[in-house]
Amino acid sequence: MSRPRRRTRIIVLTANLALALTAALVPVATPVPATPAAGSPLTHISVASGGESWTADLSVVGGDDVNVRHTSAGLRLREARSAGRSPRSPHSAVAEGMLLTAPRTLTRPATRVTADITATVPAGATVEAQVRGWRVSGWTEWRAATAGTVFDRPVSRVQTRVVLTARDRGPTATVRGVQLTADALAAVSAATPGRTYRVYATRIGLVGGLTANGRTVQPRDHFAALPSRRSLSPRNSGDYTVRVCTTTGARCEYAPVWDVGPWNTRDDYWNPSAVRENWKNLPQGRPEAQAAYQSGYNDGRDQFGRTVLNPAGVDLADGTFWDGLRLTTNAWVDVAYLWTGAGPRGVIGDGPLNIRTGASTAYPVRGLAARFANVPIQCYVTGQRVTGPYRTTTRWNRLAAGQYVSHAYVSTVYGGAVPVC
Known part of the structure; x- marks a missing residue:
């Protein structure tokens, strides 16, 4: 018996349809024959005219990219297998890949960036261009740029990543080009303060597997996972760092966000509903998994239709779980999403x-700061002389009340001058 032929969607998306694509992670279009007629467009997501424009380089696939390859036809998934059948992020129910481009320094500060994608997208596959911007206090969160993303403050650099997904062993999209445009709006909203919420923490485990940013999980590793790619740090960076503390405040760890999960992958619950990707009718700070588990929200299921078995809003690697917080079982914790704050930051180099x-x-030791974590520095004091990998110094940085780290282990400070306590 002959096998049915697959049909490929060749689509043109307006801004409104692009928003629907972003929200649902499913291409919105009517199927047409796989081979387009002469002159027919590929998948094309339009941008506003004007501003500074450049083309993302899709041909450079390096160590900070995950499960993608570049061919003569364009950028594609390297392997179209879901997490259950391959050693990549355990939280995804689909095959996924990600290309991270080099940051671009803008000729003038911008507050909006829009992406123009040219791609062939088969049924069941998705393509999304996401951007983040550099400001004085560090990187913004990642935002989908297909319909334009607006930053709360002007940014001087922009970095792009292209995210592809496909059904398990299904056909993959082919991305031929991504054009970016940066411009400035007349006004932007005020910056938001740092946010802290009490959520349920589970232990990641999965030693030897791959995280969503391509790191191989090590025994007693130190990192965290949140259920949104908006806060996913590139490998070996702490651009997005959380401070996780026990509810008594007795132990804390500052850990970079290197994986996506648990349960959902589009639930940036720490953001207000105006910008939250999904589940906009939930209170800010309430993970969808918690609402599903505790009150039957979404029929008790996650975004993939799986029955939610615990209310987790953060996953912790073994070292963070056991050594940083000294937890022995899953527990409620207080999480600060540090990139939502402002002020000087120090990068833990070792x-x-x-x-x-x-x-x-x-x-006494009150907790740990993981390597690459970007930690807030309130002020500094003079204390014991310490020799570390970066300097010999008597300076100690205060991260919060009763929390100090030697400056000898801080590789760099950004976001402003650090005052004396």
Whole structure:
């Protein structure tokens, strides 16, 4: 018996349809024959005219990219198998890949970036261009740019990533080009303060598997997973860092976000409903999995239709779980989403680094700061002289009340001058 032929969608998306694509992660179009007639457009997501424009380089696939390859036809998934059948992010119910481009320095600050994608997208596959911007206090969250993304403050650099998904062993999209346009709106909204919410934490485990940013999970590793790609740090960076503390505040760890999950992959619950990707009718700070588990929201299921078995809003790698917080079982924790704040940040260059209750190694350890974590620095004091990988110094940085780290282990500081306490 002959096999049925697959049909490929060749579509043109307006801005409104692009928003629907972003919200549902399913291409919105009517199927047409797989081979387009002469002059027929490929999948094309339009942008507003004007501003500074450039083309994303899709041909450079390196160590910070995940499960993609570039062919003569364009950018494609390297392997169209879901997480259950391959060693990649355990939280995804579809095959996915991600290309991260080099940051672009803009000729003038911008507050809006829009992407123009040219691609062939078969049924069941998706393509999305996402961007983030650099400002004085660090990187913004990743945002889908197919319908234009607006930053709350002007940004001087822009980085793009292209995310592809496909059904398990299904056909994959082919991306031929991504054009970016940056411009400035007349006004932007005020910056938001840092946010902290109490959510349920589970342990990741999965040593030897791959995270969503391509890291191989190590024994007693130190990182966190959140259920949205908007806060996913590139490998070996802490652009998006969380501070996770026990509910008593006795132990804390600052950990980079290197994976996506648990349960959902489009649930940036820490954001207000105006910008939250999905589940906009839930209270800010309430993970969808928690609402599904506790009150039957969405019929008790996640975005993939799976029955939610716990209310988790954050996943913690083994080292963060056992050593940083000294947890023995899944538990409620207080999570600060540090990129939503402002002020000076220090990058932990070597770790996990002990957090002391005072400016000396004689003080008790209150927790850990993982390597690459971007930690807030309130002020600094003079304390014990320490020799570390970056300098010998008597400076100790205060991250929060009763939390100090030696400046000898901080590779760089950005976001403003650090005052004396």
